Amino acid sequence: MQNESNGLNDIASILSNPILNTDSYKASHYLQYPPEASAMFSYIESRGGRYDRTLFFGLQMLIKEYLCRPVTPAMIDQAKAFFTAHGEPFNEAGWRHVVGQYGGYLPVRIRAVPEGSVVPTHNVLVTVECDDPQVFWLASYLETMLLRVWYPVTVATQSWHLRNTIRSYLLKSSDDLTQLPFKLHDFGARGVSSAESAAIGGAAHLVSFMGSDTVLGVAAANRYYNETMAAFSVPAAEHSTITSWGRERETDAFRNMIAQFGKPGAIVSVVSDSYDLFAALRVWGTELKQAVLDSGGMLVIRPDSGDPRTIVLQTMQALEASFGSAVNGKGRRVLNNVRVIQGDGVNPDSIEAILAALDQAGFAADNIVFGMGGALLQQINRDTQRFAMKCSAIRLGDEWHDVLKDPITDAAKRSMKGRLTLLVNRHTGEYRTATLPVAWDAHTVEGDWEEALVTVFDSGKLLVDVSLAEIRRRAHAHEA
Structure with missing residues (x-):
């Protein structure tokens, strides 16, 4: 009866609960960051693979389905019961803050290259940032759900x-x-x-x-x-x-x-x-x-x-x-x-x-x-294009610090560092990943380059609602 009252056997409600749309170990991560952490920045990239370019598509589906509905007190109760029984700690205070301060909408900002863009691998495609000190860890907590964009891409x-x-x-x-x-x-x-x-x-x-x-x-x-x-x-x-x-x-x-x-x-x-x-x-x-x-x-x-x-x-x-x-x-x-x-x-x-x-x-x-x-x-997987989502910057107190991994056992898994953006050359269409703020120099002339990433989601609001017709035009512009 306890499981039934908390919805632990209600698969439909679990699937619609964004707190549970994650990996189990994510529930404990809020206790693992430096105590002075106040903001976090993560990004998604294709680190290479079968094709040297990826066509970006599918993020709008994920955002509409999973991020445009608020977290509710009932969802928090369900998640608390689940993680407690599951053997993980649960940040109840953080999630209550999301409901009380933001009406249940997640205070994260997602920027992405426009869907239909064809971008060479080893470039940032999506960035996720949360600057609320009480729930900064959301920028990483959402990895499980957001990284599934690898499949439609x-x-x-x-x-x-x-x-x-x-x-x-x-x-x-x-x-x-x-x-x-x-x-x-x-x-x-x-x-x-x-x-x-x-x-x-x-x-x-x-x-x-x-x-x-x-x-x-x-x-x-x-x-x-x-x-x-x-x-x-x-x-x-x-x-x-x-x-x-x-x-x-x-x-x-x-x-x-x-x-x-x-x-x-x-x-x-x-x-x-x-x-x-x-x-x-x-x-x-x-x-x-x-x-x-x-x-x-x-x-x-x-x-x-x-x-x-x-x-x-x-x-x-x-x-x-x-x-x-x-x-x-x-x-x-x-x-x-x-x-x-x-x-x-x-x-x-x-x-x-x-x-x-x-x-x-x-x-x-x-x-x-x-x-x-x-x-x-079906005969594809996340490694077909070697997709990854990584934290690349964290704010400790008032100062941003670079974050990266660089394993000596696999150089291909080296991650990018800093708060990132994607630049596109307005004349050639060439892409280049850069750190913020962009350091315009002789090789990156400000008049020739512009930021390719667009803010598509901010604190529960979908800011870009693109049509398939527009995506198709962008994807096949090279055929003109």
Whole structure:
């Protein structure tokens, strides 16, 4: 009964309690700092990794969901009961101060590079500062929650680089760049660890693309980034909707797909490897060919097994033999009335390999769409881009002091020191991390540089509410 009365078994209330959205050992840290500490400054960076640049995205989601609601006395009671039973001390006085002095809103200031910015690694992306002596430790207490921005940043970064890869093949082989936002479809909802991951990662993918079957990701992008509809999908078969007809009636299952969804200008996707892909391709090109042509729609065949690089090319060659192709302005062949979507074994390496194989065979990139699942939303982690949040400065009394770690066993983990900001060159777009106050010198001419970080949150108030449309424009400004 004690656990129930304090909400210790109420997972929903625990998940919505910002005091508990932390690591256990954080509860004891207020007793570990110098007694004269009065303010703290922390920052987030990518210390390198798979990509040399990151696309910043997702902080607005975290702030709206977790920091724009006040701490309440009931939350404090719940957290006190939890940490006491859990074996940790609890700073009840500090949290009561937050409620009494600030109405429950956390007195922290968060500055960040605008979402959609593409920033080289080893630069500060976010800073967190608290200058209230009674709760200065909040700048570090929030690390657990805020550092989870690594996930949407890493998904957005990977998708941005994949967009560049696909775009390079379209530039080389296609007359139509408008299809680019629909060339990499999110198939990742079932492959992630939680519904929240599907929402956050799925939204991050939509910075660079507009095709998704991850409903929660689309909904999150709509809600947190002020969109009416952030992405789109099409009717598509899965194996059960084909195999439920039985092997002997597979052609009837295919015919039903065209009858139900094959309308002029429409797209219908049909998985075709349930039994014998090559037999299915022959059926599509003979018995069902006229139905496809008469529908006025676009048939998209999904081969869902076999070596991706080989099977996509074989599928395309079989479809070309049946439906024919036209040569575009780049001298590449574009299939008539049909396309291919590859959703099996899709990752950054296989996308590059498939596009290269099609290009070598003379096919335009128009012919292929990719569906990416686990590799898009799940096969990444915090170390993919080596994300870290560290305290870099502390005020002792009235004087700021630098803070850093510099382990002799791993120089890559050396942290930055001081109160930090990010500068951007207004002419070249180059970024540079600097300490405050900025020391303008011959190498950093004040007229050429400006601060890139913007205050996005201060003591419970969201100060920047950016739209996905604006983020997309910023992320892909280099394509203009």
